[in-house]
Amino acid sequence: MWPDRRVQDLFGIELPILQAPMAGSVGSEMAIAVSEAGGLGSLPCAMLNPEQMRNELGIIRQRTSRPINLNFFCHQSPHADPAREDAWKQRLANYYVELGLDPQAPVPAGARAPFDGTMCDLVEEFAPEVASFHFGLPESALLERVRATGAKIISSATTVDEARWLESQGCDAIIAQGYEAGGHRGMFLTEDISTQAGTIALVPQVVDAVRVPVIAAGGIGDARGIVAALVLGASAVQIGTAYLFCPEAKVSPLHRDALKRAKDNDTVLTNVFTGRPARGIVNRIVREVGPMSELAPLFPLASAAVTPLRTKAETVGSGDFSPLWSGQAAALGRDVAAGELTHQLGINALAILSRLASSIGSPST
Structure with a gap:
């Protein structure tokens, strides 16, 4: 009943839901829980040294055989x-x-370290199903080594121009990161935050501009947001802030309390x-x-x-x-385990899609 299964088929997952990596706030425990629930769990590696990365990957491979995403920053060291x-x-x-x-x-x-040869060695060793990047893509030699492992390659775009560039470099799917998203902007062809587009404006324009499937991110905190993104043409969504409420999130009590009190304009x-x-x-x-x-x-x-x-x-x-x-939709968050959150998001989104299909198919009165 999902309207576009391209991302699910591409990654080998049941639900069109990706857990955002969120360096410093996510570890192997959350990634495993989300993948086991049918989504795509992500391990952020930008703040891990090689030993920490190896340990986390070892835990993941011991506890789940489901697809996993490894995420890296690829900025230029200043x-x-x-x-x-x-x-x-x-x-x-x-x-x-x-x-x-x-x-x-x-x-x-x-x-925060950029993707390098040492990190690439670990990608080759552990062969994740998906490798994602933020701030563009790494140099071509490293990217080809990642591609040779069989990993699907994705990256974040904050503009249509960035999406087109990522597709030209061979990305298998593109994350359209709206202005509402929490954490670092993935922008790499521009530095002007004043012209960044929101999710509802960005997603359909990226969908129209590229042939590969698009993953919507930014301000998506519940099933309504998932369905809205799918209606706009996205094949899947990436959700971040909602997962910070989960007990698996590695956030401080101060951060957790701030999230619980956050409003739309905070x-x-x-x-x-x-x-x-x-x-x-x-x-x-x-x-x-x-x-x-x-x-x-x-x-x-x-x-x-x-x-x-x-x-x-x-x-x-x-x-x-x-x-x-935090993203702009923190007020939609709730305290629930990451696996349960993923499961409920999928069920609730399908229920909304079913109601929409029924209403469209019903004769007018």
């Missing part, structure tokens, strides 16, 4: 810019003093945490330093100076300096 990094630290210096930290102390390096795109636009719940640092700061070093270097503030504030129960990633 050159060090000491002057900009010093200016960023000076902008945050008063917060350091307030929290009893030394503004001159060394800060940790950014934790999120904003900000670069103060990493240097790249990402949607999260507004907190103190976003209000006072951002949401978009010209001082923030390039991704992922901005995170270095913010991390000590986050760590210290969280020890005293404050989320003032924490990245509280």
